[in-house]
Amino acid sequence: MSKNKHQNKKVSGAKKLVYLDYASTTPTASEVSAAMAPYWSEKFGNPSNLYQIGRIAFDALESARFLVAKNFNCDPSEIIFTSGGTESCNLALRGMAKYFRAGHIITTNVEHHAVKNTADVLSREHFTVSIAPVEKNGIVNLGQIKKLIREDTFLISVMWVNNEIGTIQPIEKISRFIRKENVRRISKGLNKIYIHTDACQAVPYIKIDLSKIGIDLLSFNGSKVYGPKGAGGLFIRQKTPILPIMAGGEQELGIRPGTQSPALAVGLAKALDIISKKRATENIRLQKLRDWLWVKLAKKYPKIIFNGDKQIRIPSNINFSVPGVEGEAMTLMLDQEGIMASTGSACASNDLKPSYVLVAISLSDELAHSSIRLTLGKFTVKSDLEYFLIAFDKVYKKLKIIGT
């Protein structure tokens, strides 16, 4: 049982609650809340102020920036605080597009809405957007990206880890290739191609060393790393051309105007620091749990189809389709059993379309309709998964009888 009283605990008289949706968001760690606490009311200063409480706030903000930079192994001046992953992705794509004014962008067909819809907006302005398809395993082939590169390409945006199926994209391979390609391009008088990666889902599981990997822009946030929601950051490598997308003050090197929140910055930095320290052991623990569940499900329900590459994935994600059972109904019935999970079913989405990620990996509409995503996290223990299996069997049998 966890020490966090909100987590996976028997509520008196009620049934067990099991949260299996850590890819959606995570509870803020108590150490993180504690680190943030003084900066709301007690040390409330504006970091731009010259007097004492302003300097205290400034110190907190810059210490947070230093800590974030330390964990990504980059320079503190390369970290910009934002309001979250979506803003970071918008700033990366739109900010660079604003500088280039026209040209070509490459992305993939499994990006999060933050990148997908931003690219879509840009494609209706002065930009051309090409979309590299992923393979059936949910991973993009470098060859597909190579094919799309044009003389006027200035940005490639590929997510590091997919939020739905947990597959890991070959970011290092792509960046190595682009680095070489850029040498050739510069000798030909062409502009450099810059790389952005949405790493929100990667940071909890993948150690990122920005001194070693040739990425120019990297988005991350607090919500997925047991940090505060509403906090995010963008790594912008030195000399990367980018313009602000909001008009305002000179905060954040003039790239992201608006009074900074020392509390959120401190929380985000603290959360990243905790994640970095525990990542290696936590990955092993999660993978063991996830694989145990995977084997149990595959044995008991031979018709289940597992979505996304079996090996090249983060250790916490399991996404599968249950033929003959609809995902929204399944999710709502699991909720009645105290289990919190999500689905890619059209019935659960606002636009009534099945998950585009599942469609991208060539899953039929029916199988996308029957999909469920479980994502494990730091409070998940084996008894939670045992309980899930019991509840799932109950729900599966009930919906199967009603439906087929």
Next chain:
Amino acid sequence: MFDIKHNGVSWIYSDKVKKHFLNPKNFITGKTPRWKFNGYGTSGSAACGDVMRVWILVDAKTQKIKRFGWKTFGCASAIATTSMLSEMILNRGGMNIEKATLVTPQMIIAKLNGLPVKKVHCSVLSDRALKNAIEDFKKNLN
């Protein structure tokens, strides 16, 4: 659009939908009913693969629907609306088939105290399956 009640614990559907979804009435457990039927109809949503099947037993003399069995592959509101329709039809000794063909999705939704707007067009398919079952019954008579 959403029913937010219950001591701050909201659910996306009304209580009535929840009740019919979690404890659906009159669905059949086998591939076909164990009882005699004289009408069968289906309907479906091509967009998402929802399928509804309805079996009815019509009393030839009174033209009343005496039995109504169904199966639904679909979301919570698809299940709830079919269950609700089955109760509406079987209430008070069974509905006359002519009256039953006049049942509209709006009437079922009203009985369920509403559905989220986006669900109205995609999940209320049971009235069409019932109409097809009634057609089937009439065809079997001739």
